[in-house]
Amino acid sequence: MNWPAYTQNQCCTTVAHHYRVCRHQIEVEVHPPSAEVYFADERYIDPINTQIRFTASVYNAINNNATWRVTNLDGGPGLGTIDHSGLYLAPQKGGIPLGHTELVIATAKSDPTRRAYAKVTLVGEGPEPEPVPKLEIYPQFAQLYYQDGSGNHNQYIDPSNKNQQYRSLLRNTTSSDITWGHIGAGTIDNNGLYTAPGSGGGIPPTTVRITAQLTHDSSVKDEARIILLNYVWPGIAP
Numbered sequence: 001m002n003w004p005a006y007t008q009n010q011c012c013t014t015v016a017h018h019y020r021v022c023r024h025q026i027e028v029e030v031h032p033p034s035a036e037v038y039f040a041d042e043r044y045i046d047p048i049n050t051q052i053r054f055t056a057s058v059y060n061a062i063n064n065n066a067t068w069r070v071t072n073l074d075g076g077p078g079l080g081t082i083d084h085s086g087l088y089l090a091p092q093k094g095g096i097p098l099g100h101t102e103l104v105i106a107t108a109k110s111d112p113t114r115r116a117y118a119k120v121t122l123v124g125e126g127p128e129p130e131p132v133p134k135l136e137i138y139p140q141f142a143q144l145y146y147q148d149g150s151g152n153h154n155q156y157i158d159p160s161n162k163n164q165q166y167r168s169l170l171r172n173t174t175s176s177d178i179t180w181g182h183i184g185a186g187t188i189d190n191n192g193l194y195t196a197p198g199s200g201g202g203i204p205p206t207t208v209r210i211t212a213q214l215t216h217d218s219s220v221k222d223e224a225r226i227i228l229l230n231y232v233w234p235g236i237a238p
Contacts, residue, residue, distance in 0.1 A: 005075065024060040028116040030106045031055050035120055037080070039093040042124035054086040054118055056106035065109040070102055070120075078102045080120065093126025133174035133220045137192070137212045138167045143227045149199040152230040166192035168212060177215040184208030185228065194226065201230045 018109055031054065038049045056066035068086050070078030079091040079102060088104060100122045107115040142164045145157040154162075166188075168178050182188045185197040186208055206228040213221035 007224065026061045026108050026111045026114045027059040027107050028114050029057045029059070030104065030116040030118040032058070033118050035088075035118070036123050037088065037090045037120055038124040039096070039122060039126050040090045041092040041127040043126070043128045045124065046222045050090045050186060052088050052120070054082070054088060054104055054106065054115065056086065058108045058110070058114075061108055061110040062193050063110060066106040067109060069107075071105065072102050078176055080089050080122070083100070088120060090120075090122055093124065096122060098123060133173035133175075133214065133217065134171040135178070135212060135214060135220050135222050136169040136171075137210065137224050138169065139164070141226075142153045142224070143224055143229060144194075144196045145229050145231055146196055146200055147198045149201060152199075152201075154199075154231050154232040156233060157231050162196045164194045164211070166210060168192065170214075173220070175216060178212050179215045181211040181213075182208055184212065184226075186226075195236065196228055201228060205229050225228065 017187070032052075035052045036047045037052050040050045042050060051177070053128075054068070056068075058064045058066055065084075068082045068084065070080050070082050070088065072078055079096060080088055081091075082088045082104060086106070102120055102122075104118040105199055107117055144164060145154050145162050146152070147162055148154050166180070170176060178192070180188050180190060180192050182194065185200055185206060186195055187197075188194040188210065192212070194208075194210060208226040209230060210224040210226060211221065212223075213219075
């Protein structure tokens with residue numbers, strides 16, 4: 001028996017293999033996560049404590065590069081500065097309150113949407129306060145006699161006890177221009193020489209206040225006190 005001849009076509013099936021590569025998300029880590037730094041102009045502090053270096057680790061990226069910036073807690077510009085290497089420098093004290101906190105932000109260069117944060121708290125009192133100008137006058141207290149005085153014997157008193165030369169002592173200022181004045185009887189000249197009045201007095205004795213102030217700054221001032229007296233020669237009735 002002859003069987004019919006069959007032609008068999010060879011069928012080749014192409015199989016394509018698909019490979020899925022899973023990449024991990026880029027992560028950024030900053031060290032230290034928080035720090036305290038003294039103000040740049042802090043008194044009696046080692047300058048090394050007015051700065052701190054932050055380091056960034058970038059994971060699952062082609063490199064470990066990061067950019068740095070400083071902001072306040074609301075996202076505005078920071079008061080301190082940070083360079084490309086992560087070195088943070090504190091600002092000067094100025095009006096910044098103790099405990100002011102701002103953020104250091106490290107951003108992955110390979111993915112600007114990936115970043116990490118650290119906190120910096122500014123501490124210290126700032127620089128030594130400027131010396132306050134001060135004026136002192138001497139003597140602080142004196143007793144003087146009237147020049148004459150009706151019914152009294154002030155003529156027997158030496159003139160040196162009827163006048164008082166005042167001296168000034170100035171600190172923490174280059175100014176030497178002083179304005180002299182007085183509240184009460186008598187006179188005082190521009191050089192601080194006080195002269196008692198011709199007559200007056202009674203019980204209690206008269207008090208005069210001597211004033212002095214820096215001419216350009218009236219808040220820098222001092223006062224002294226004078227008691228004005230009459231003299232009665234012992235044993236002689238007025």
